[in-house]
Amino acid sequence: MDTRARHLLAEYHGCDPGLLDDPVALEALLRAAAEAARVRAVDAQFRRLAPQGVSGVIVIEESHLSIHTWPETGYAAADFFTCGDGLPEAAHALLGPGLRAARAEVLLIERGLPGPGPSLRVART
Amino acid sequence: MDTRARHLLAEYHGCDPGLLDDPVALEALLRAAAEAARVRAVDAQFRRLAPQGVSGVIVIEESHLSIHTWPETGYAAADFFTCGDGLPEAAHALLGPGLRAARAEVLLIERGLPGPGPSLRVART
Numbered sequence: 001m002d003t004r005a006r007h008l009l010a011e012y013h014g015c016d017p018g019l020l021d022d023p024v025a026l027e028a029l030l031r032a033a034a035e036a037a038r039v040r041a042v043d044a045q046f047r048r049l050a051p052q053g054v055s056g057v058i059v060i061e062e063s064h065l066s067i068h069t070w071p072e073t074g075y076a077a078a079d080f081f082t083c084g085d086g087l088p089e090a091a092h093a094l095l096g097p098g099l100r101a102a103r104a105e106v107l108l109i110e111r112g113l114p115g116p117g118p119s120l121r122v123a124r125t
Numbered sequence: 126m127d128t129r130a131r132h133l134l135a136e137y138h139g140c141d142p143g144l145l146d147d148p149v150a151l152e153a154l155l156r157a158a159a160e161a162a163r164v165r166a167v168d169a170q171f172r173r174l175a176p177q178g179v180s181g182v183i184v185i186e187e188s189h190l191s192i193h194t195w196p197e198t199g200y201a202a203a204d205f206f207t208c209g210d211g212l213p214e215a216a217h218a219l220l221g222p223g224l225r226a227a228r229a230e231v232l233l234i235e236r237g238l239p240g241p242g243p244s245l246r247v248a249r250t
Contacts, residue, residue: 003195005202009132009234011244045168045184055189057182059170062193063202064182070128070237075244077130077188077236079204105244107234109134111202112195119136119200119230122247 003112005063006123007081008088010095014102015076020069023047023054029098030058030065033091037065039082065091076101083112128237130188131248132206133213135220139227140201145194148172148179154223155183155190158216162190164207190216201226208237 019025023046034041039060046056057066063081070076076099080088088108096104108123144150148171159166164185171181182191188206195201201224205213213233221229233248 003198003200003202007134009236009245011236013240013244042174042180043170043172043182045170045182047168047184049186053187055167055184055187057168057170057184057189057191059172059180059182061174062178062180062195064180064191064193066182066189066191066206068187068189068206070187073128075128075237077128077206079206081191081193081202081204107245107247109232111134111136112200115138119138120134120232122232 005081005083005111006088007079007109007111008092009107010078010092011105012076012078012096012099012101013074015074016100017071017074019099020071020076021052021054023056026054026056026067029095030056030067033094034058034060034065036094037080037082037087037091039086127209130206130208130236131213132204132234132236133217134232135203135217136230137201137221137224137226138199140199141225142196142199144224145196145201146177146179148181151179151181151192154220155181155192158219159183159185159190161219162205162207162212162216164211
């Protein structure tokens, strides 16, 4: 079975602080991102932290999407880790505008690569 | 507030296939890894997939630990994403032997870095 996967790490700055503190809105946004990435959510956990911020994870088959937010600085760290035909770039394309981010940075990692070479590789910054 | 975090991506090959198909054992192992990393679990989801494999995530305050397994090839992909004083290397040091991995590869990413430079940086391969 093919274990190849792509893991897109995304950083969002200058986001809407109210949105970053709203677990219901963030779960809706991440579920829309999962749909855009063509992956199927099997579990989800979104929790508001004290005094502020949200930690949320959507478990998909064989991988996950996650978001962790800091409303006080307008920053969010997201991961779109997908296998097979999943489209992590499509999740990112939806999430940046969805969070009203002023600036985004991404790093794409290829994982589970077949041997004899490395299993893990930075594909694009 | 400091948003700096470290995200260690770990790949394990040649693992014990029975262990990779056991969500209860994997949750116990990842909870021990969270303790080693000095982070506090706030939520956990571990699920066995059909026909085999496990997807598991432990949400910690402001970040997460995760594992996704392919028993048929002895491969597991793990993430140890920790903020502040968390020790993702300690989680990795525990997980490799815990999975009986013959070979491991890691990539450490620094995230949430203060401006004006990049927010995200490959720290070590």
